[in-house]
Each structure stands twice: as C-alpha cells, then as structure tokens.
Amino acid sequence: xxxxxxxxxxxxxxxxxxxxxxxxxxxxxxxxxxxxxxxxxxxxxxxxxxxxxxxxxxxxxxxxxxxxxxxxxxxxxxxxxxxxxxxxxxxxxxxxxxxxxxxxxxxxxxxxxxxxxxxxxxxxxxxxxxxxxxxxxxxxxxxxxxxxxxxxxx
Numbered sequence: 001x002x003x004x005x006x007x008x009x010x011x012x013x014x015x016x017x018x019x020x021x022x023x024x025x026x027x028x029x030x031x032x033x034x035x036x037x038x039x040x041x042x043x044x045x046x047x048x049x050x051x052x053x054x055x056x057x058x059x060x061x062x063x064x065x066x067x068x069x070x071x072x073x074x075x076x077x078x079x080x081x082x083x084x085x086x087x088x089x090x091x092x093x094x095x096x097x098x099x100x101x102x103x104x105x106x107x108x109x110x111x112x113x114x115x116x117x118x119x120x121x122x123x124x125x126x127x128x129x130x131x132x133x134x135x136x137x138x139x140x141x142x143x144x145x146x147x148x149x150x151x152x153x154x
C-alpha cells in the first residue's frame with residue numbers, strides 16, 4: 001500500500017511538471033492555438049493540462065491495480081501491463097516523429113519535453129506494476145499437492 005501511495009504522488013508530480021512544461025510553449029504556438037487551433041486552448045493553462053495528464057495516469061493506475069488484485073492468470077497479470085507499455089512506447093515514438101517531422105518541430109523544447117515526460121510516466125507507471133511481485137498464486141490443486149508433500153515429509 002505504501003508503494004502505491006508513493007507511486008500516485010510521483011504520478012501527480014510528473015503530471016504537474018508535464019503540464020507546466022507544455023504550457024510554456026512559444027509565442028508562435030500560443031498565437032496558432034488562439035487563432036487557428038482553438039480546440040487546443042486547454043494546453044495554454046498549466047493546471048488544466050497537468051490535471052488531464054494526471055487523470056489519464058490515474059486511470060491507467062486503477063486499471064492496472066484492479067487487474068493485479070483480481071486476476072489469477074499469469075498471462076493477464078503480466079500481459080496487460082506489457083500491452084500498456086507497448087502502447088506508451090508507440091505513443092512516445094509517434095510524439096517524437098510528430099515533433100521532428102511535421103510543423104510541430106517549431107514548438108519550443110519545453111513543450112516537447114512535457115509530452116515526453118507524459119509518455120515516460122505512462123511507461124514507468126506500467127513498469128512498476130510489471131516488476132511488482134504478486135504473492136504466489138495458488139489454486140486448490142497446488143495447495144493439495146503442497147499439503148501432500150508436507151505430509152510425506154513428516
């Protein structure tokens with residue numbers, strides 16, 4: 001439980017940092033958002049951007065917590081965090097590609113770093129669940145086998 005509280009606080013800090021960096025976009029970017037791309041105006045506010053980033057990270061956190069707590073299959077236990085990591089890696093690559101090959105390359109570095117931090121936090125969030133050791137999963141048959149072995153040793 002203590003590790004999960006630390007992870008949530010880390011997610012909150014990194015989301016806040018990401019929101020602040022994204023809102024520090026260049027003057028040209030702010031003008032483009034104001035006059036042309038009005039749907040992205042939320043990115044100009046650091047706290048709104050940070051809150052959106054945090055909500056996304058918390059949703060991933062709760063999904064992974066639910067799966068970790070309620071699953072007994074190794075495929076689901078390890079597979080789902082791995083899928084989330086792959087999605088995060090693809091998102092990081094696509095963001096990098098977008099910031100280097102399209103008109104977004106005109107954005108300043110703090111804006112780009114903010115999004116990179118978001119994707120790295122996404123991957124780190126999933127890695128923490130993937131590397132977290134769950135107590136041994138025992139079903140009724142394994143308990144019977146273990147109790148038989150203990151009885152034989154006595």
